[in-house]
Amino acid sequence: MKNKRISFIVILVIIVLFIGLLLRTSFNQYTEQKTLQATSLQRDANNEQIYKLDTINMGMQEAENNFRMYTSLWEKKYFIKYSQGIRHISSLLESFSKEDLNAVSSDISSDLAKRNKQILLYAKIKKMTDSLMSVNLKVDTGTTLPATISFRKPPRPVVKKIIKTEVIKPVPEAKKTKFFQRIKSAILNKDDKKDTALTSKTETVIIEANENDNIYTRKNLEDVEKFYKNLFESQRGNHKLLTENERAILKTNGQILDNIKVMFNEFRTREHQLQQARKMSLRDQTLHSLEVIGTSGKINFLINIVSMIVIISLLIILYRAYNKIVKANKLASEQVIVKSRFFTSISHEMRTPLNAILGATEQLKATPLNTEQAAMANLLETSSSMLLSAVNEILDFSRMETGKLSLSKTPFHYKTILHEIVAATAVLADQKGLKLILNQKDAPELLITGDPYRLKQILVNLIANAIKFTDQGEVRVKVNSKKTETGQVLLLIEVSDTGIGISEKELPFIFDEFSQVINNKRMDWQKGSGLGLPICKKLVDLHHGKITVNSILGKGTTFHLELPYAIAAHPQEVLTDKEALVSRVDAFKNIHLLVVDDANMNLLVIKMIFNKHKISFDTATNGEDALKAFDAQHYDMVLTDIEMPGMDGVELTKKIRAHYDIKKCRTPIIAITGQISPESHQNYISSGLNDYIVKPYKESELLEKILDYLP
Structure with a gap:
């Protein structure tokens, strides 16, 4: 038993180890598959970073073009497009990994903010000077102002004192008007062409002007001259500021583009290095994962083969053990049946003499006895009862083992x-x-x-x-x-x-x-x-x-x-046995019974009981004699033993049930047997017996059974 337990534990440990190894290799395969999946995701992430940088580069170029169109045409849609492009670029820069591009992205973001301020200032200056520049372009679009503007004094006519004398002479051809004269004409709202035409038609009379008028005119001209000089100085300053802002914007754009180039160069260099390192790492990881998966597959294959061999071996062992168990159970069942048959046979053989002993003792005690005889009769009855109890215990235990014992109700x-x-x-x-x-x-x-x-x-x-x-x-x-x-x-x-x-x-x-x-x-x-x-x-x-x-x-x-x-x-x-018998004692009158038993001792006990109650009966020691007596006479009941040489009780019953006389074939038949198994009793009933009584029996039990089947 101990060896079987150790074998079972060893087999269980082997099975657990196989299962653990399978789980381990399966876990390794799962881990390596996750690693390969993560490698693929990293590669896709790197490609996405490069795509973002390309998007930023193209976005900067598009934003620059929109800004140029805005400063040229002053249409708001170009500024909106420019602002959207700058915001999109900023968001892309912020989305980069801080660990890789933090410094470069911050520089570019600050340059973009600086450039936005400069753009607003540039637009403001541009609008303020636009009208002046348009006038300047109308006046002289082909001439560039010198670095310093020199104003010429206007020509004065030669004044002669002529008293009341008017000289009219053709006006000479008008000369090209000076720049300040044109400005003066524009201020006084005079038409130079009209004056030229008038001059060409009238004669000029030079009248000596008043000295005060000349002074006044000279002062006005000086004021105008000073105003326009200041105006042009302001224009030149604004132009210079505009130029400086344009240079700052261009410089900022240059810095942004330079930073982007630096970022591109740094990122591409770093990315190239990282990609090379990642490629090597991913290559190593992939090869390692594939190697682990391959090894795990081989191990699983070997484990499956070994498991199949072990399982087949275990099945063979279990099959053999099962066959042994089946054979052992069959042998045990056969032994139980043999033991039960043995006990039944012993019981039958022991019950026959016990029936005679107990029956004779019971009849002896019913006779007049002295004290010593009564004590011996009691001792005989007690000893027989103890022996019967031991026999019953053995038989009951045998029936319990086979599950054939049931309780009556x-x-x-x-x-x-x-x-x-x-x-x-x-x-x-x-x-x-x-x-x-x-x-x-x-x-x-x-x-x-x-x-x-x-x-x-x-x-x-x-x-x-x-x-x-x-x-x-x-x-x-x-x-x-x-x-x-x-x-x-x-x-x-x-x-x-x-x-x-x-x-x-x-x-x-x-x-x-x-x-x-x-x-x-x-x-x-x-x-x-x-x-x-x-x-x-x-x-x-x-x-x-x-x-x-x-x-x-x-x-x-x-x-x-x-x-x-x-x-x-x-x-x-x-009612008690005696009370029941007393109430039905008259039923024994005028009946005639046939008793069949091969044991004379049993016949002797029955004779004593029947003679005591004056019951008429005949006896036979075998089935053949009993059948002859049954054919020859009429009997109210047949009491027969089962196990007899020649024709036994069951065969005798079948012969009686097959009798040609309908009344005789219905005669009650009661078996007196030493068999106590329910199967035997069921066979008795199925063969035609009306009932049975088990040896040893009491007088009251026998008489009650007879009374139950009397008409």
């Missing part, structure tokens, strides 16, 4: 059964000088349904054991009952003694088969069969009850019984 008064048990075992207690006390004052009178014989068997075993192991003191039987939730009644029985007790070491094995409590100090100790308590336990289990034991070595033992029974639905009066 008969209404009975449990208090009456208890009184009978105590009365039967009181003889054993008196022989040892013990008190046998029955305490059932708290138990109500109830008619219950169950198997009274098995209840007797349980209690007789327990009380007999208690008397056997008690030398002085008392044996007490306490009975009570209570109703259960299912409507049943639960008998609570305690059997206690003041005997030798049971040690704690032996107590767990008290219900084992062939287990005995041995007292080596007693020379007159009588060993039992070792089946009494095991049979009690099996019978209690068959009742779906419970039995427990408490014991103190040297002080005594107490058995606790709980047996459930159904309450009889219709309580009725249960």
Whole structure:
């Protein structure tokens, strides 16, 4: 048994190791697959970074073009496009990894913010000077102002003093007007062409001008000259500022583009290096993962092969073990059957003489006896009953092993059964000088349904054991009952003694088969069969009850019984054997019976019983003689043994049932047999027997069975 357990543990460990190895290799494959997936995602992420940089480069160029269009056409849509492009570029720059591009991206972002401020300033200056520049372009679009503007004094006419003299002469061809004269004409709103035409038509009379007028005119010209000089100085400053802003914007654009180029160069260099390193790392990881997956696949393949071999081997081992178990079970079943047949045969052989002994003893006790003869008759009856009890125990145990023992359902008064048990075992207690006390004052009178014989068997075993192991003191039987939730009644029985007790070491094995409590100090100790308590336990289990034991070595033992029974639905009066016979004694008159048995001792017992009750009968020792007698005479009933030489009881029954006379073929037939197995009894009934009675039997049992089938 120990080797089988070790083998099972070894096989279990091997299976667990195989499963663990499979799980390990499967986990490695799963991990490497995740690594390959992460590698692919990293490669896609690197391509996305490069795509973002290309997008930034193209976005900067597009933003620059939109800005140029805005400064040229001053349409708002180009500025909106420019602003959107700059914001998009900023968001792309912020999306780059801070670890890789933090410094470069920050520089570019600050340059973009600076450039936006410069652009706003440039636009403001551009708008302020636009009108002036347009005038300047109209006046002289082809001439570029010198670095310093020199103003010429206007030509003055030669003034002669002519008193009242008017000289009219053609006006000479108008010369090209100076720049400041044109400005003066524009301020005075004079038309140079008209004056030229007038001059060409009229004569000029130079009149000596007043000196004050000349001074005033000269001052006005100086003021105008000064105004426009300041105006042009402001224009030149604005132009210079505009030029500086344009240079700053261009410089900022250059810085942005330079930073982008630096970023591109740095990122591409770094990315190239990182890509090379990543490629090598990813290549190594991929190769490693593929190698691990390949190795795991090979290991799994080998494990699968080994597992298949191991599983097949285990299946073969299990199949062989199963065959051994099947063969062992079959052999055990056959042995149980053989043992059961052996016990049945022994029972039959023992019951035949026991039937004669008990029957003769019963008839002997019915005769007048003196005290000594009565004591010997009682001793003979007690010894025969004990022998019969031992035979019944062996047979009951055999039937329990094969699962063929069942409980009958008969209404009975449990208090009456208890009184009978105590009365039967009181003889054993008196022989040892013990008190046998029955305490059932708290138990109500109830008619219950169950198997009274098995209840007797349980209690007789327990009380007999208690008397056997008690030398002085008392044996007490306490009975009570209570109703259960299912409507049943639960008998609570305690059997206690003041005997030798049971040690704690032996107590767990008290219900084992062939287990005995041995007292080596007693020379007159009588060993039992070792089946009494095991049979009690099996019978209690068959009742779906419970039995427990408490014991103190040297002080005594107490058995606790709980047996459930159904309450009889219709309580009725249960008569004793003698009462029933007395009430039906007249039925034995005018009947004629045929008794068939090959054992003369059994025939002798029946003769004594029938002669006592004046029953008419004939006897036969085999089936052939019985059939001849049956054909020759009329019988009210046939009592036959089963196992007889030649024609047995079953064959005799079949012959009678096949008789040509319809009235005779319906004659009641009762078997008197030593077989107690239900299968045998079922075969008897199926062969045509009306009923059976088991040896050894009491006089009352035989007479009751006969009365049951009389008309």
